[in-house]
């Protein structure tokens with residue numbers, strides 16, 4: 001096995017992030033300051049370092065439902081325009097500092113109405129925040145592009161409304177739609193109306209599926225709802241068997257997902273925390289990459305996992321011996337799978353990703 005790449009090396013690579021939650025990526029210090037500003041007294045700690053540790057521990061629960069409870073605190077402090085602008089601006093800055101050149105960041109507008117904002121005002125505040133963050137990153141010599149995905153919560157009943165919101169803002173920074181939240185008991189077909197509407201509108205969407213629930217959820221997302229991508233999708237391995245002698249046998253759904261190049265937005269650390277994977281070393285990403293599924297690497301929730309995209313890649317590089325070629329493969333997969341227009345995807349692949357990796361590989365000779 002070759003030497004694993006170091007975190008510092010990986011930070012320099014031009015990376016692409018497709019699955020990152022805005023309300024799962026706040027800086028701990030910002031949570032503390034915003035809570036103080038809005039009079040939220042429910043935080044489990046007010047020291048930023050302690051609070052960061054609390055989020056990681058609490059999210060380390062082994063169950064998605066418990067993991068999701070931690071969002072009560074971040075969502076509570078994201079109820080004003082100022083808070084949303086600040087959180088989005090810092091998100092863009094933090095991703096750019098980590099070497100991310102293109103990101104799709106998601107959040108659920110319906111969760112940010114408690115302070116009196118309406119859905120459009122929420123979307124506009126977040127778009128403004130990304131604009132501010134992008135400018136600040138540019139001033140520091142880092143260029144990042146951020147697209148937004150609007151999420152509907154799968155236990156709620158506002159998905160059609162949120163899908164319409166995503167279409168309304170699609171020319172000004174919103175690039176797609178998603179559903180998230182507790183998966184078991186909330187199948188994607190409950191939101192079929194929203195997905196059919198989006199398809200009629202030629203719009204893009206991804207669905208969290210195959211994380212806390214298995215193949216039926218993935219099958220519904222792909223075959224009934226028409227998802228362009230799968231959030232996680234890790235349980236697709238339930239449709240892959242090893243015969244004696246090591247021969248791999250894939251079921252029809254696994255073959256369909258691989259053969260039609262359905263992108264899998266894999267989030268290794270998050271999966272270990274929610275129990276969707278046993279450990280990073282045993283994460284199905286190793287097998288799925290070997291079988292040439294269209295795998296991408298993502299953070300999910302940087303706060304809850306105490307991670308960054310570079311750290312996710314560093315962990316994978318240690319566990320699986322991934323080198324620059326592998327990282328470039330994951331990155332090009334992600335860029336190809338983004339919801340940007342094709343010519344813009346190509347421009348990022350040829351103008352930033354390939355030259356960036358070529359330079360790193362040249363320096364490592």
Ligand SMILES: O=c1[nH]cnc2c1ncn2[C@H]1C[C@H](O)[C@@H](CO)O1
Nearest residue numbers: 021023071106107108151180181208
């Ligand atoms: O990994 C996840 N699975 C399902 N739902 C999730 C995950 N990470 C975050 N969420 C939820 C909690 C957030 O409040 C919401 C919108 O970002 O999405």
Ligand SMILES: [Zn+2]
Nearest residue numbers: 180208231300
């Ligand atoms: Zn997620």
